[in-house]
Amino acid sequence: MNIDLDQILALTGDLSGDEPRERLRAFLLQSAKDPDAIGELLASALKGQGHEYRLALEDIVVSLGASLGFELRFPEGGGWASPSGVSFLLEVVGEGEEADLGPIVERIESNVSISSAPPETEEGEVAAEKGEGSSDPEGRMTALGLLVAFDSEILRVEGAIAQGDEAGLVRGISISALLTLSKMAKDYHFTHGDVLLLLLTSGPSVDPLIGLISRIISQCEAETPTLEEIAQILSPVGRGGEGTSEEALAELIDQSRYYAFGSRSEDRKHRRL
DSSP states (O other), X not given: OOOOXXXXXXXXXXXXXXXXXXXXXXXXXXXXXXXXXXXXXXHHHHHOOSHHHHHHHHHHHHHGGGGGTOEEEOSTTOEEXXXXXXXXXXXXXXXXXXXXXXXXHHHHHHHHHHHHSOOBOTTSOBOSSSSTTOSSTTSXXXXXXXXXEOGGGHHHHHHHHHHHOTTOOEEEEEHHHHHHHHHHHHHTTOOHHHHHHHHHHOOSBSHHHHHHHHHHHHHHHHHSOOHHHHHHHHSGGGGTOSSOHHHHHHHHHHHTOOOOOOTTOTTTTTOOO
């Protein structure tokens, strides 16, 4: 399905207004579970010029968090909330833009301050239990920053984080790496915990670890024979016989005479072809 961002923006109206942007966000919430559809919109937003495309880009980046198991938070630059109690506050760094950690660190500190404040009762009294529902033993939410950089800017963002983030509160990720992570999560059934572990343990940039995982997956796929290749090896087709590989594979399975096990098969050590 091809999604035309220009048509969507024409329907939503000028995103500088609150209502048009809310319409865009409502649409993104409906589409957010499909990373392929969001990826198409993101590619269109990157090609567009002007303030509206930039606003759309920011909201589209936030919407990618849904496919990673996060709850989306659009206001104030956008963010992701994990059921574990960890939240990521997002900032997009475009071409030539300053990789300034100040604004996102201020957002982190503000978020933690608000989250750690004890709830009040209806009479305005402080409740006895602090931060109910938070995973933090002291009742605080854990907030981190995630600078989502244009691919051309990721090295500069990495450098800024390495030099200025002594507390380890900020991570960097390129837009292409974020798309790759979203696609891997869908295709290979990453759990939300898997995604969270990647984001928490990587720094200053998540890109190298995502790149490593992607290369390993690609290598494994290249080395794993397809069912058609297995049929060609084991059947008369592979020995110069007649018939299609699909017919040969069906015959092999029907006869229950041949078995093929991958390197991860549980009982591969106990059976032989």
